[in-house]
Every structure is written in C-alpha cells, then in structure tokens.
Amino acid sequence: MEKHSQELSQDVLLKISNIDAFYGTFQALWDVSLVVKPREIVALIGSNASGKSTLINTISGVIHPAKGTIEFDGRDISTLDPFQVVTLGISQVPEGRRIFPEMTVLDNLILGSYNRQARSDREQNLKRVYEHFPILEQRKNQLAKTLSGGEQQMLVIGRGLMSDPKLMLFDEISLGLAPKVTDELYRAVREIRGKGITILLVEQNVRRSLKEADRAYIIKAGRIVLGKNVAELREEEIKQAYFGV
Amino acid sequence: MSVEVLGDLSRPIVMGVLLGGLYALIGLGLSMVFGVMKLINVAHGDLMIFSAYFAYAVMTAWGIDPILSLTMGIPLWFVLGFAIQKYVMRRAFGISMEAPLIIAFGISLILQGLAQRISAYSIGLETPYALGGISLGITSVPRAYLLSFVAALVVMLLLREFLRRSYLGKAIVAASQDRRGAELVGINTGRVYAFAFAIAMATAAVAGVFFGLTFPFYPTAGVGYLVIAFGVVIVGGLGSMLGTFIGGIVLGLTQTLSSYFLGTAWQMLFLYLIVFVVLAVRPQGIFGR
Numbered sequence: 001m002e003k004h005s006q007e008l009s010q011d012v013l014l015k016i017s018n019i020d021a022f023y024g025t026f027q028a029l030w031d032v033s034l035v036v037k038p039r040e041i042v043a044l045i046g047s048n049a050s051g052k053s054t055l056i057n058t059i060s061g062v063i064h065p066a067k068g069t070i071e072f073d074g075r076d077i078s079t080l081d082p083f084q085v086v087t088l089g090i091s092q093v094p095e096g097r098r099i100f101p102e103m104t105v106l107d108n109l110i111l112g113s114y115n116r117q118a119r120s121d122r123e124q125n126l127k128r129v130y131e132h133f134p135i136l137e138q139r140k141n142q143l144a145k146t147l148s149g150g151e152q153q154m155l156v157i158g159r160g161l162m163s164d165p166k167l168m169l170f171d172e173i174s175l176g177l178a179p180k181v182t183d184e185l186y187r188a189v190r191e192i193r194g195k196g197i198t199i200l201l202v203e204q205n206v207r208r209s210l211k212e213a214d215r216a217y218i219i220k221a222g223r224i225v226l227g228k229n230v231a232e233l234r235e236e237e238i239k240q241a242y243f244g245v
Numbered sequence: 246m247s248v249e250v251l252g253d254l255s256r257p258i259v260m261g262v263l264l265g266g267l268y269a270l271i272g273l274g275l276s277m278v279f280g281v282m283k284l285i286n287v288a289h290g291d292l293m294i295f296s297a298y299f300a301y302a303v304m305t306a307w308g309i310d311p312i313l314s315l316t317m318g319i320p321l322w323f324v325l326g327f328a329i330q331k332y333v334m335r336r337a338f339g340i341s342m343e344a345p346l347i348i349a350f351g352i353s354l355i356l357q358g359l360a361q362r363i364s365a366y367s368i369g370l371e372t373p374y375a376l377g378g379i380s381l382g383i384t385s386v387p388r389a390y391l392l393s394f395v396a397a398l399v400v401m402l403l404l405r406e407f408l409r410r411s412y413l414g415k416a417i418v419a420a421s422q423d424r425r426g427a428e429l430v431g432i433n434t435g436r437v438y439a440f441a442f443a444i445a446m447a448t449a450a451v452a453g454v455f456f457g458l459t460f461p462f463y464p465t466a467g468v469g470y471l472v473i474a475f476g477v478v479i480v481g482g483l484g485s486m487l488g489t490f491i492g493g494i495v496l497g498l499t500q501t502l503s504s505y506f507l508g509t510a511w512q513m514l515f516l517y518l519i520v521f522v523v524l525a526v527r528p529q530g531i532f533g534r
Binding site: 060081086087091097100102107111112114118119163 | 412415416418419422423425426427428429430431432433434484
C-alpha cells in the first residue's frame with residue numbers, strides 16, 4: 001500500500017476513483033473516475049448540467065463524494081473541507097467568479113494567500129500575478145466590482161495563484177467574454193502551466209478545450225463516457241457524447 | 246433672536262451626537278453579525294444589558310470599577326460569543342434559517358431571567374466620575390455621555406482598522422461578501438463566523454458598561470435598545486463601520502431634537518419615523534452598498 005501510493009505521487013497528481021456525488025437527493029455524479037498527471041492540461045467536456053461543475057466542486061471539497069475516493073499527491077482528500085483542500089495545493093477558479101466586490105483588487109489577491117503556507121510567499125506570488133496580468137497592478141486600489149468582466153476573471157485567476165497551488169481547477173473562465181479576452185486568459189493559462197502548475201479545466205467551448213488541453217474527458221449525465229489524448233479524439237466521438245445517438 | 250435659538254439648540258445637538266455614539270456602539274455588534282451571518286441577533290440587546298449586570302455584580306461584590314471590570318467582561322463576552330456560534334448557532338444554521346433566530350430568542354429569555362436574579366429593580370452603575378456634568382465650551386453635558394461617545398469612537402476605529410488590515414479581519418469581510426468565494430480561497434468560514442460573533446459580543450460588553458454608566462437599566466431593557474440598534478444598522482447601512490457610527494448619531498440627534506421641539510413624548514416616535522423613511526427611500530442605508 002505504501003509503495004503503491006509512492007508510485008502514485010510520481011506519475012499521477014490527482015486520482016479520482018469511482019465517485020458518486022449528490023445534490024440533496026439528486027445524484028449528479030455516477031461512478032466517476034479520472035486521473036490528472038503533473039503538468040498536464042486536462043479538459044472536462046460535456047453539455048450543460050452534465051456534472052462538470054459538480055466534479056470540480058467535489059474535488060474542492062464543497063461537496064463530499066458519497067462513494068469512492070479522491071487522492072491528491074498520494075493523499076485521500078475525499079472528506080476534507082474547501083479550506084483544507086486549498087492548503088494542500090488545489091485552487092479553484094469558480095464559475096461566476098465569486099470576487100469580493102466591495103474590496104480592492106489588492107485585498108482580493110491578498111485573500112488568495114490566506115492559508116498559512118502561502119502567506120510567507122505573498123509578495124513573490126503577487127509579483128507573479130502582476131506579471132501574468134499587468135492590468136491588475138494598475139487597478140490594485142480599485143474596488144473589484146469596478147473591473148470589467150475580463151478583468152474580474154483575471155483577478156480570480158490571480159487570486160487562485162496566490163495560494164501557491166500545484167493544481168488549478170478552472171470552471172468556465174471564458175463564459176460571457178469576448179474572444180479576444182478569452183485568448184488573453186488562455187495565454188495566461190498556458191503561462192501558468194509553463195510554471196509547472198497542473199490544470200483541470202471545464203470549458204463550454206469545445207473547440208477551445210481541444211485547442212488548449214493535452215487530454216480530455218467527456219462527461220455525460222454524470223458519467224465519464226470517454227477519456228483520451230486530445231490528438232486522438234475524433235469529432236464523431238464528441239458529437240455522440242453531446243447529442244447521443 | 247436667531248442667536249438665542251442657536252444657543253438653546255446647542256445642548257440638544259451636542260447631547261444628540263453623544264447619545265448617538267452610544268447607540269452606534271450598541272449597533273456595531275448587531276451590524277457585524279447581520280453582515281456576516283445574515284442573522285438578526287435578537288439577543289444582542291440582552292447580551293449588551295447583561296454586561297451591565299455583570300459589571301454591577303463585580304462592582305457590588307469586589308468593589309471593582311465598571312470600566313476596569315471590562316478587562317474581565319470583554320474576554321468573557323468574546324469567549325461566550327465564540328462558543329454560542331461554534332456550538333449552538335452553527336448547528337442551528339444547518340437546520341434552517343429560522344432555527345438560529347429561535348435560539349437567539351431563547352438566549353434573550355435566559356439572560357433576562359438571569360438578570361432578574363441579580364436585581365429585578367432598575368439599577369445603575371453609579372460611579373463618582375460618571376456623575377455630574379462637564380463643560381464642552383458651548384454647553385455642559387453629563388460626563389457619562391461624553392465617556393460613552395469616546396468609548397464608541399475608540400471601538401469603532403479599532404474595529405475598522407482590524408477589518409481593513411488583518412488577515413482575519415479581511416476574511417470576515419470577504420465571508421460577508423461571498424461565502425463560497427471565501428471558502429475557495431482557503432478561509433475556514435466556520436471559524437471566521439465564530440470570531441465575528443465573538444468580536445460582536447466583545448463590543449456588546451463595552452456597550453453594556455457604558456450604557457450602565459449613562460442610564461438606569463432593568464432585566465428587559467435590552468429589548469428596546471435592540472430596536473434602536475436595528476435602526477442604527479438600517480440608517481447607517483451594512484458593511485461600513487463609519488456608516489454605523491453616523492447612523493447612531495442621526496438617531497441620537499433625531500431623538501434629542503424632537504424631544505426639544507415637541508416634548509419627550511415624541512422622541513421615540515420620530516426616531517422610528519426616521520428609520521421608516523430611510524427604509525422606504527434608501528433601504529441599503531445612507532452608507533450602505
């Protein structure tokens with residue numbers, strides 16, 4: 001067992017095994033398994049309400065799986081709460097952004113480094129965030145609610161980086177944004193991966209997912225129906241997952 | 246003639262501002278709990294008054310000065326608040342939105358019962374320094390009013406700096422603006438809620454003592470001041486310490502000025518009327534978001 005988990009930490013960063021998850025009495029995930037390896041960009045593809053966000057939230061500890069396990073870095077995190085999951089090195093960029101609207105941009109970022117490990121690296125991480133998104137430095141003393149949609153999304157990505165994550169979960173970062181802004185966000189996503197951070201992303205735009213990701217999982221009605229390298233993924237397979245046969 | 250009127254007016258204006266400070270001090274804790282947990286803590290007035298009873302008991306038993314007794318009262322109320330949130334309210338929040346409200350009613354009744362055991366009659370924290378007047382140049386005011394105002398100003402400024410500068414303070418503000426967002430940046434919201442309740446109770450401890458130095462109190466006195474504190478929060482708006490302070494002053498001035506022009510019988514009516522008008526015209530409060 002010991003040996004097994006050591007092997008696991010070397011070539012798998014996140015391992016989800018056979019999880020079920022519920023919203024109240026509604027079962028949103030059925031026997032879901034997937035792996036994310038270090039430095040990968042993995043995309044979750046699926047139509048609306050297929051369980052993508054639920055899966056992201058289950059990893060973050062917002063929802064606890066009723067069955068199955070989630071291992072991160074060789075450690076079972078299935079029962080941890082969100083603040084504990086963040087401390088271990090998983091940071092979520094949530095759908096709907098969830099900024100702190102009445103606080104300054106800088107305070108939003110500072111709160112990203114709330115966990116004790118990240119506090120000591122705060123200034124260094126702040127510099128890194130400003131390198132990814134120079135506009136945030138210009139706007140650091142403004143209230144977060146005064147930013148444009150794209151800037152708010154940058155803020156949330158920056159806030160996520162402030163916790164010194166090993167794995168980042170991106171949930172629909174391009175939602176409602178212009179293509180040009182989306183391009184800029186994904187340029188940052190690639191830069192982030194380039195710094196050694198692993199990425200699991202949910203993206204409504206399938207073409208975008210396939211362009212950015214190394215591997216993709218297709219999720220349909222709460223079940224993973226396919227997982228393979230993006231290069232090997234055929235269009236028919238995606239269509240089938242989306243529209244059924 | 247106008248100078249005459251102004252001369253007469255200076256006293257109610259100064260008294261109103263000072264009284265408003267005390268109202269703000271009571272409102273601060275209510276505002277904090279409401280802002281962070283969306284709970285109208287109906288026990289807030291009783292928790293405040295009970296602090297006056299505690300100071301009274303300590304003063305009668307050991308002869309300890311009421312303000313000095315806050316060195317015990319503040320930590321005690323802080324711990325009490327932390328425990329109420331952590332062990333009682335947190336579970337109640339898991340049941341329904343009404344459950345914590347009912348618990349707060351329960352706490353209110355328990356405290357009134359306990360206060361009854363200490364003294365069923367109207368009592369006051371009588372100290373030589375709070376009695377008597379002090380001249381402020383244009384008019385003379387009761388010393389207790391001035392003390393309360395200074396205490397309110399100090400508590401408000403401390404709280405404001407704490408919320409702006411410390412990690413925990415920022416976390417409390419963040420949790421009040423977006424709870425899920427706060428959890429996702431690594432804030433243990435359960436713990437932050439307990440701290441917010443604890444801090445609110447510490448301010449109630451201070452408010453109770455200065456209230457007791459200013460006015461006589463009785464076991465159910467907290468109920469009326471809960472309503473005033475609620476008015477302060479409505480007028481000042483949530484999310485701003487300064488707003489709460491100014492909300493208190495608006496109500497204090499309303500009370501003293503309506504009393505001055507129309508007689509004491511009218512003062513509370515006008516106070517509630519102002520609250521009503523603010524609710525109708527600007528429901529987020531003068532400084533609210």
